[in-house]
Amino acid sequence: MKSKLLFLVTFFTCVGFSQDDIDKEELYKNYREDQFYASVTYNLLNEKPQGMSQKGFSTGFHFGFIRDMPINEKRDFAIGIGLGLSGNNYNQDMLITESDKNYSFNLIENDISFTTNKIETFLVEIPLEIRWRTSTAVDYSFWRVYAGVKLGYLLYNTAKFKSDDVADVKLSNIDAFEKLQYGLTLSAGYGTWNFHVYYGLNPIFKSSSELDGSSIDMKSLKIGLMFYIL
Numbered sequence: 001m002k003s004k005l006l007f008l009v010t011f012f013t014c015v016g017f018s019q020d021d022i023d024k025e026e027l028y029k030n031y032r033e034d035q036f037y038a039s040v041t042y043n044l045l046n047e048k049p050q051g052m053s054q055k056g057f058s059t060g061f062h063f064g065f066i067r068d069m070p071i072n073e074k075r076d077f078a079i080g081i082g083l084g085l086s087g088n089n090y091n092q093d094m095l096i097t098e099s100d101k102n103y104s105f106n107l108i109e110n111d112i113s114f115t116t117n118k119i120e121t122f123l124v125e126i127p128l129e130i131r132w133r134t135s136t137a138v139d140y141s142f143w144r145v146y147a148g149v150k151l152g153y154l155l156y157n158t159a160k161f162k163s164d165d166v167a168d169v170k171l172s173n174i175d176a177f178e179k180l181q182y183g184l185t186l187s188a189g190y191g192t193w194n195f196h197v198y199y200g201l202n203p204i205f206k207s208s209s210e211l212d213g214s215s216i217d218m219k220s221l222k223i224g225l226m227f228y229i230l
Contacts, residue, residue, distance in 0.1 A: 032068040033135055033230035035155050039196050041113060041224030043088055048218055049211045051107055056091035080129040091118045096159040097169055103176045105211045114163040122150035141191045150198060152181040176209045187226045196226035
């Protein structure tokens with residue numbers, strides 16, 4: 001009787017350990033990381049025309065989903081491709097006006113005071129990343145470095161100007177904006193807090209857009225924080 005009882009205990013113990021090993025194997029086999037993201041950024045303008053400057057605080061809000069595809073057995077290297085939305089504003093002193101679908105760009109004169117002068121862009125984006133992290137399927141605090149590119153398509157844009165000295169201006173879907181935007185991205189950090197930067201590679205405006213006879217070659221630089229969710 002005792003031998004039979006010992007046999008049963010040994011059998012079920014082995015089955016339990018085997019099941020744990022199978023569960024862990026399945027857990028690691030299906031493990032993916034950082035599928036959803038949200039980011040807040042401070043937006044800067046690179047290569048501004050001479051005499052132009054940014055005014056006030058310019059922000060960006062970005063969120064989306066990335067499909068994480070590990071490429072090695074440890075699953076600490078992966079490729080990520082996703083889809084997201086991005087909203088941005090840039091406060092500055094370049095006024096955009098329109099007449100008969102022709103757009104003009106001029107610096108606001110020093111003797112004109114204004115409370116608002118900003119451009120806003122809303123894009124759908126496709127991020128593509130090479131991902132490295134020190135995480136495991138059961139470790140949620142880890143180091144990560146994700147580098148890649150982001151391709152954006154402009155869905156909607158506006159330009160808003162408010163002043164007590166001259167007439168207000170509000171324009172939308174301005175044809176002078178480039179529809180396609182693309183740039184380099186880098187996210188790095190530990191745990192919840194991650195530094196994020198986007199470096200635009202092409203101008204925000206079309207090459208036909210000019211200020212004082214020169215092309216407006218401004219590009220976007222976004223610096224902020226990135227938050228990832230499984």
